[in-house]
Structures are given as structure tokens and as C-alpha cells.
Amino acid sequence: MTVPAIRLEHVGKSFALDGGKQFTALSDIDLSIGKGEFVALLGPSGCGKSTILRLVAALEAPSSGRVSIEGADPQALSRSHRLGVAFQDHALLPWLDVRANVALPFQVAGKKVDTARVEELIRLVGLSGFEKARPRQLSGGMRQRASIARALALQPEVLLLDEPFGALDAVTRRQMNVELQRIWSAQRITTLLVTHSVDEALFLADRVIVMSGRPGRIIRDITVPFERPRKPSVMRDPAFHQLVDELTLALEPEGEAE
Amino acid sequence: MTARSDGLQRFMLGLVGIGLFLGMWQVIGVYRLAGLTWPPLTDVLAFITDPSKQTLFGRAITASFSAVITGYGLGVVAGIALAMLGRVVAVLKPGLDRLIAVIHAIPLVALAPLFMVAANRDATPPSIAALGVFYMIYVATTSGLNAASATHRDVFTALGASPVTRFMRLELPAALPAIVSGMKLAIPVAFIGAIVGEWFGASRGLGLLMVSAMQNFQIPLLWSAVLIVTASSLALFGLMSLVERLTYGRYQ
Numbered sequence: 001m002t003v004p005a006i007r008l009e010h011v012g013k014s015f016a017l018d019g020g021k022q023f024t025a026l027s028d029i030d031l032s033i034g035k036g037e038f039v040a041l042l043g044p045s046g047c048g049k050s051t052i053l054r055l056v057a058a059l060e061a062p063s064s065g066r067v068s069i070e071g072a073d074p075q076a077l078s079r080s081h082r083l084g085v086a087f088q089d090h091a092l093l094p095w096l097d098v099r100a101n102v103a104l105p106f107q108v109a110g111k112k113v114d115t116a117r118v119e120e121l122i123r124l125v126g127l128s129g130f131e132k133a134r135p136r137q138l139s140g141g142m143r144q145r146a147s148i149a150r151a152l153a154l155q156p157e158v159l160l161l162d163e164p165f166g167a168l169d170a171v172t173r174r175q176m177n178v179e180l181q182r183i184w185s186a187q188r189i190t191t192l193l194v195t196h197s198v199d200e201a202l203f204l205a206d207r208v209i210v211m212s213g214r215p216g217r218i219i220r221d222i223t224v225p226f227e228r229p230r231k232p233s234v235m236r237d238p239a240f241h242q243l244v245d246e247l248t249l250a251l252e253p254e255g256e257a258e
Numbered sequence: 259m260t261a262r263s264d265g266l267q268r269f270m271l272g273l274v275g276i277g278l279f280l281g282m283w284q285v286i287g288v289y290r291l292a293g294l295t296w297p298p299l300t301d302v303l304a305f306i307t308d309p310s311k312q313t314l315f316g317r318a319i320t321a322s323f324s325a326v327i328t329g330y331g332l333g334v335v336a337g338i339a340l341a342m343l344g345r346v347v348a349v350l351k352p353g354l355d356r357l358i359a360v361i362h363a364i365p366l367v368a369l370a371p372l373f374m375v376a377a378n379r380d381a382t383p384p385s386i387a388a389l390g391v392f393y394m395i396y397v398a399t400t401s402g403l404n405a406a407s408a409t410h411r412d413v414f415t416a417l418g419a420s421p422v423t424r425f426m427r428l429e430l431p432a433a434l435p436a437i438v439s440g441m442k443l444a445i446p447v448a449f450i451g452a453i454v455g456e457w458f459g460a461s462r463g464l465g466l467l468m469v470s471a472m473q474n475f476q477i478p479l480l481w482s483a484v485l486i487v488t489a490s491s492l493a494l495f496g497l498m499s500l501v502e503r504l505t506y507g508r509y510q
């Protein structure tokens with residue numbers, strides 16, 4: 001077996017609360033993601049999905065256990081500008097326009113801005129014509145898309161997406177899903193996607209991880225059988241529906257499952 | 259659209275307020291409601307614009323304004339530079355903060371006589387102005403450099419930003435609104451510093467004019483000097499408010 005791209009070994013994370021108490025956000029998370037694999041993370045609000053992403057991005061250190069990327073410390077990845085993150089709240093710089101925001105990773109990495117790539121990404125996420133708009137002039141969904149373009153700018157090896165399509169209408173969301181699949185297929189970026197949509201997880205991912213909360217732990221790990229490239233019509237497949245039902249059931253709190 | 263007409267309405271109300279103030283000044287002066295030491299506005303304006311007084315005012319204005327501009331410029335540059343130094347060389351920060359707090363705790367007016375004996379007497383007005391401005395800008399820049407949000411810091415961390423890049427592309431732009439606000443508030447401080455400095459015996463300037471007019475009971479001259487200082491300070495303050503508004507619109 002080769003070294004997995006992302007590895008979480010018995011990872012626990014607790015936060016110190018104001019009263020001096022500890023809050024356990026994650027307990028005993030064990031997760032391996034292969035190189036080029038697309039994994040979706042499902043779970044109720046507050047179960048620790050964003051925390052897992054932050055651990056992988058080295059924005060947070062585990063309280064116990066170990067997080068490694070290609071066998072190394074996760075910081076090595078971001079330090080060498082090989083990580084792409086789209087945060088839950090877009091996090092675009094308000095004083096830069098869309099084009100400058102998407103170009104930011106080049107400048108931070110000390111590379112020459114690849115204007116053709118920046119334009120291409122803006123077009124991909126459907127923001128052509130808004131290159132000069134400032135984030136506050138955009139809708140929530142448009143900001144999210146700009147932030148995805150920024151995450152992809154440097155052709156990262158690992159892509160972390162935290163509910164990137166949460167603010168989109170169903171049609172745009174589907175379009176973005178198709179685009180994301182296309183980009184992922186072309187570059188085989190190791191991707192970890194947090195989503196609340198079971199459909200989206202099944203359409204995009206090779207594996208779907210289901211978490212439960214308090215403390216956050218993994219309760220299901222399902223391999224998605226559908227062939228790629230997947231067309232939106234796969235969502236009408238009876239096997240798709242069966243998996244949707246299974247995952248939806250797994251997401252329900254234990255008490256209400258019966 | 260509404261924001262613009264709102265702004266226009268505020269501007270008009272401001273004009274009405276200033277008009278009322280000037281009108282009251284005039285009325286009190288004309289009817290001697292506050293005694294002989296309160297001249298009507300028109301008398302003061304006539305005095306300022308009197309051709310025979312042009313060289314007197316011209317020299318005083320040049321002296322005071324160069325003190326204000328020098329002091330303001332030095333204070334702004336030094337304030338920003340030291341705040342940035344404290345940020346970049348973190349070990350210096352506590353010491354700098356302490357030193358600057360101590361300097362600020364000493365009343366500036368009490369330092370003026372020291373400047374008079376220690377330095378050139380014409381260097382006193384810009385020095386006092388610079389000290390006051392410096393403190394304001396240092397505090398504004400220091401707090402501004404902490405203004406970047408936690409998520410934006412996370413973005414830079416995830417992108418693998420070096421400390422220099424983080425400073426230039428995140429912390430400095432995020433500090434700009436606070437710095438501009440500080441620069442606005444520092445304008446009256448620069449005027450106060452320069453005028454107070456002149457009171458202690460500069461060889462020329464509007465402050466000196468005020469003191470000698472007061473001692474010789476030259477009421478229109480006294481009011482003229484006060485009016486020139488106040489109007490200039492207010493005008494520059496208004497200009498900086500505009501710059502501030504633009505900066506906030508862009509940077510927040």
C-alpha cells in the first residue's frame with residue numbers, strides 16, 4: 001500500500017471554553033484519503049466537519065493523534081503553496097476586485113500572475129463580466145464561486161472545499177458540480193469536500209464519509225460505485241436513490257431513526 | 259441613490275448649522291450682546307481682508323502653516339514607521355508601547371518650555387505638533403495592523419504566505435482605514451500643537467499674533483487669528499473625512 005495523500009490517525013480535537021472547561025469537537029477520527037481521491041464529508045451542523053478541514057490545512061493542531069499529508073507534516077503542503085482552500089465564508093479580500101482576489105495565490109507564492117489562467121478560472125465559475133467587481137458588490141453565491149476560483153488558481157495538489165455551493169440555487173449548483181467534476185477529472189486533485197447535500201456528495205465523490213456530532217466521529221464510510229465521468233442523469237438511477245436513502249437515514253439522529 | 263441623497267441631506271444640514279452659527283455670531287456682535295470683546299463677523303472678515311493687513315497675516319499664516327505641515331508630516335511618518343517597526347520586530351513592541359505611553363502621559367504643554375530652552379524657539383511649534391500627531395498615528399496604526407480578520411489570516415496561512423507578504427498584502431491594507439481615521443483626528447492636534455508652541459514665544463505665527471493681540475487688546479486682530487486657525491483646521495478635517503469615507507468604502 002502506498003502512503004495515503006491525507007491521513008488522520010486517531011485524531012481528537014478539543015477546544016478550551018471560556019469557563020475553563022474543555023469541549024471535545026472530534027474524537028478518534030481515523031481517515032485515509034488516497035492520492036487523487038475525491039472524498040465528501042456529510043454530517044449535521046456542528047459535528048466538526050470544518051474542524052477536520054482546518055486540521056488538514058494545518059490551521060489547527062490536533063489535541064491527540066496525528067495528521068499527515070503524504071507522510072509529512074500538513075504545514076509542509078501550505079508552505080510550498082500546494083494547498084487550495086475554499087472557506088465556508090468565502091474570505092475574499094474586500095479591497096481587491098474579483099480578478100485580483102483570484103490572482104492573490106500567485107502573488108503570495110511569489111510567482112508571476114498567470115493572467116490567462118485567472119481569466120479562465122473566472123470564466124469557469126461563471127463570473128465573466130464581474131472581473132472588476134468588489135466582493136461586496138457580489139451575491140453570496142458569486143462570492144463563493146470566486147473563492148473556489150481562488151482555491152484552484154495554483155493547481156493545488158490538495159483541495160479543501162467547505163460547503164462551497166451552499167448559497168447557490170439548484171440549477172447553478174448542478175452546473176458548478178459538473179464543472180468541479182471536470183476540473184477534478186482533468187487534474188486528479190486530492191479533494192475533501194464538506195457538504196450538506198447528499199446528492200452533491202454522491203454525484204461528486206469516490207467516497208462519502210458520514211459523521212455524527214457531540215463528539216464528532218465517523219459513523220459511515222461508503223464507496224460510491226458510479227462510473228466517471230458522471231452525468232447529472234446518474235441522479236435518476238435507482239441505485240443512486242438507494243444510496244441517497246441510505247445516507248439520509250444515517251444522517252438522522254439515532255433516536256428518530258426508527 | 260438613497261445613500262447619495264442621504265449624504266446630500268447631511269451636507270445641507272451641516273451648511274444650515276454653520277450658517278446659523280455664523281448668523282448668531284453676527285447678531286451677538288452687532289447688538290453687543292456679549293460686550294465689546296465680541297465683534298460682528300463682518301468686522302472680523304473686513305479686518306482679515308483689509309489690504310494693509312495682508313503682509314501681517316501672510317507672514318503669520320506661512321509660519322504657522324509650515325509648523326503645522328512639518329509637525330503633521332513628521333508625526334504621521336514617525337507614527338506609522340514606529341508602529342510598523344513594532345509589528346515587524348515583535349521584541350521591540352512592549353518597550354515601544356511603554357515608552358510611547360509615558361511620553362503621552364506627560365502633558366505636551368509642559369514640554370513646551372523645555373523645547374524652548376533645549377531647541378531653537380522656532381522649532382518648538384512643529385515639535386509639539388509632531389509629538390501629538392505621532393501619538394495618535396502610532397496608536398491608530400498599531401490597532402489597525404491587528405484589524406485583519408481571523409479568516410483572512412487563515413487564507414494567507416493556507417496559501418503559505420511569508421511574514422513579509424502577509425504584512426504587505428493583508429495587514430497593511432487592512433490597517434488603512436484605521437490609519438486614515440487617525441490622520442483625520444490628528445489634524446486638530448497638529449494645529450493645537452503648533453499654536454500652543456507659538457504661544458511660548460516663537461518669532462512669528464498666528465499663535466504669536468493671538469498672544470500679542472490679547473495683551474494689547476486688539477480685539478479684531480485676535481478674532482481674525484482665531485478665525486483663520488479654526489477655519490483652516492475645520493476645512494482640512496472635512497477634507498480628511500472625505501478621504502476617510504472613500505477609504506472605508508473601499509477597504510471594509
Ligand SMILES: Nc1ncnc2c1ncn2[C@@H]1O[C@H](COP(=O)(O)OP(=O)(O)OP(=O)(O)O)[C@@H](O)[C@H]1O
Pocket residue numbers: 015016023025043044045046047048049050051052088
Ligand atoms: N475555535 C473554537 N473554539 C471553540 N469551539 C469551537 C471552535 N471551533 C469549532 N468549535 C466547536 O466545534 C464544533 C465543530 O465545529 P465545526 O465548525 O467543525 O462544525 P461543522 O461540522 O463545520 O458545522 P457546520 O456544518 O455548521 O459548518 C462546534 O460545536 C463548534 O462550536
Ligand SMILES: [Mg+2]
Pocket residue numbers: 049050051088162
Ligand atoms: Mg462548517
